[in-house]
Amino acid sequence: MDMAEQMTMMMHGLRGDLKLREPMSRHTSWRVGGPADRAYFPADLDDLAAFLSRVPPGEPLHVVGLGSNLLVRDGGLRGTVVFTHGALQRLELAGDGTLYAEAGVASPKVARFASVHDYHGAEFLAGIPGTIGGALAMNAGCYGSETWEWVTRVLVMDRRGVLRERDPRDYEIAYRHCMLAPHASRSSGQDEEWFAAAWFRFERGDGAAARERIKALLSRRIASQPLGQPNAGSVFRNPPGDHAARLIESCGLKGHRIGGAVVSGKHANFIVNEGGARAADVEALIAYVQETVGRERGVLLEREVRVIGDAEEVDRA
DSSP states (O other), X not given: OOHHHHHHHHXXXXXXXXXXXXXXXXXXXXXXXXXXXXXXXXXXXXXXXXXXXXXXXXXXXXXXXXXXXXXXXTTBEEEEEEEOTTTSOOXXXXXXXXXXXXXXXXXXXXXXXXXXXXXXXXXXXXXXXXXXXXXXXXTOEETTEEGGGSEEEEEEXXXXXXXXXXXXXGEEEETTEEEEOHHHHHHHOOSOEEEXXXXXXXXEOOHHHHHHHHHHHHHHHHHHSOTTSOBOSOOBOOOTTSOHHHHHHXXXXXXXXXXXXXXXXXXXXXXXXXXXXXXXXXXXXXXXXXXXXXXXXXXXXXXXXXEESBXXXXXXX
């Protein structure tokens, strides 16, 4: 059986779209990255579950939202990439007063939805450029709030396509960190699972005031961040008691360039693609910033962005 026949059999009865050799540069906010062997764009949550149940055991599997916190190397990704944005889009008020959002919903959309329904507390999500799935996975935050402060429970899916609910006690949660706790990992029997949705309990309040705060936060973001150029948001976590941007700027690194990748002159914790950058340029610049700040300031900056894939194209014949 050739590859085309295998793909036809695998897709029987599914409603999504399967593509081969899909360039990841189309799906990352840095606009860099080599091709994925296979890319699946599910129709909805049920279709995703059906697809995952057919992925062979051991097949490398990556789940990607908007690609806003992700660097894919130039050699691309082996295995299959699943894209949640555009598919896992349900956003609604639940009967218990919580707000239900699937993993593919953009975080700013949740902020606006909450304010329209007279809830407040979600405004910070307007400053997070990724999806709810990504916000959960890294406990994303800004402007004094973090994602998991508001989560009452989550829906997760394992690589067999099986769904189950979990609550925050199943996770070790810290600054820019979320990991399944050992007791929860043992009970599930699964090494891999991904966030499919979450229920948030925001506070009832003045929706108009919440919308005004969103506008103010977005104005602040526009003024302080290089949103007009491809970037992945903050590259490094803030070290305890300090700010990564301050440390980077104090080393004179604003404007430092490797290939098409440049430390932003507007915000030192951003690396922008000024045109023609390769993933290797971005990764080399990340390493250079880490090495320089470590040498000159004695602080090892930790990456906030996730780096995956092969450095060079491999022969898969």
